[in-house]
Amino acid sequence: MNEEILRVLLEQINSGLLSVETGINQIKEMYYSDLDFAKVDIQRQDRCGFSEVIYCQGKTTAQVVAIARKLNEHSRGNILATRANHEVYLAVCAEISTAEYNELAQTIVIKKGPQKSTGHILVISAGTSDIPVAEEAAVTAETMGNDVTRVYDTGVAGLHRLLAQTDKLNSARVIIAVAGMEGALPSVIGGLVNKPVIAVPTSVGYGANFGGLSALLTMLNSCSAGIGVVNIDNGFGAGFLASLINHPQC
Known part of the structure; x- marks a missing residue:
């Protein structure tokens, strides 16, 4: 044109x-x-x-x-x-x-009229305090035309809460894992699933968290394969990347 x-x-x-x-x-x-x-x-x-x-x-x-x-x-x-x-x-x-x-x-x-949603992206947060960043990721993915499921407050401090979401983890095409503190959630999820996991460190945590730096380093050093990491508090970047993975024809 x-x-x-x-x-x-x-x-x-x-x-x-x-x-x-x-x-x-x-x-x-x-x-x-x-x-x-x-x-x-x-x-x-x-x-x-x-x-x-x-x-x-x-x-x-x-x-x-x-x-x-x-x-x-x-x-x-x-x-x-x-x-x-x-x-x-x-x-x-x-x-x-x-x-x-x-x-x-x-x-x-x-919104510019009805938008067809495709695929399935799961946005999961470690704690309730991580929800604002997780919501930014979820809204971004939805705005780009993806079906999004939210699961919040399932951090590794209570591992049974995460394991109870196994069906949702397995049904997703892409998973966005949002965590502060020590940032362990993406590594655990990466060891449970056979799909891309986008890790989002947040600035949530006490002093030694260094504003999200410790969570970022944990995620970068993960021994679980299939994990990609975006910047601290960058829910938007995670949602955008998940959308491109979910329907790359865009």
């Missing part, structure tokens, strides 16, 4: 129907929209299977609203914003009434 538009624009420039400056600006607009403070990547869905995600932390409310408005104009699929507080959500919702907020995950989702 972009190739055809580009051909027409070039023909119009060559024939004098468009000035070179106007033509160049229109060509740029095919790939990104320049808002001065942000260059919104409006072609990312075509390249990567999902539109640009808005990371709200560090942005003003007005900036988030402007980016969301531009993405909403161009995106064919759902739009996701992460690390958004309730004030930002209210501002986005005033502009785009279909926006939905998940308070635990601190995410805003703008």
Whole structure:
């Protein structure tokens, strides 16, 4: 589609129907929209299977609203914003009434009509305190068109709680394991299943946890095969990766 538009624009420039400056600006607009403070990547869905995600932390409310408005104009699929507080959500919702907020995950989702969900991703957390990061992963995966099951508070301190979820572990295509403290949960799960496990360390823990660093190192040093590790508290990254594994045709 972009190739055809580009051909027409070039023909119009060559024939004098468009000035070179106007033509160049229109060509740029095919790939990104320049808002001065942000260059919104409006072609990312075509390249990567999902539109640009808005990371709200560090942005003003007005900036988030402007980016969301531009993405909403161009995106064919759902739009996701992460690390958004309730004030930002209210501002986005005033502009785009279909926006939905998940308070635990601190995410805003703008749904673009019915979306077919496929596959099965299991998001499992070690403790209740890990749920915000787990929810970010779950919402991300759901927004990208995946069926998601949540199982929370099944850490290794009470191993029987995890073993009681064996059927769910076995039925999932991809597992996202979220844990703070010592971060042992992904290693245990990796020794029980024959599918990819995405490990997410969280910053939950006492002083020697070093803000999630100890959990991160535990997961990186796991002796269980089939485990991949994302950054500390990066539920979004885990949900995105799980989606790509679940239906790589995107």
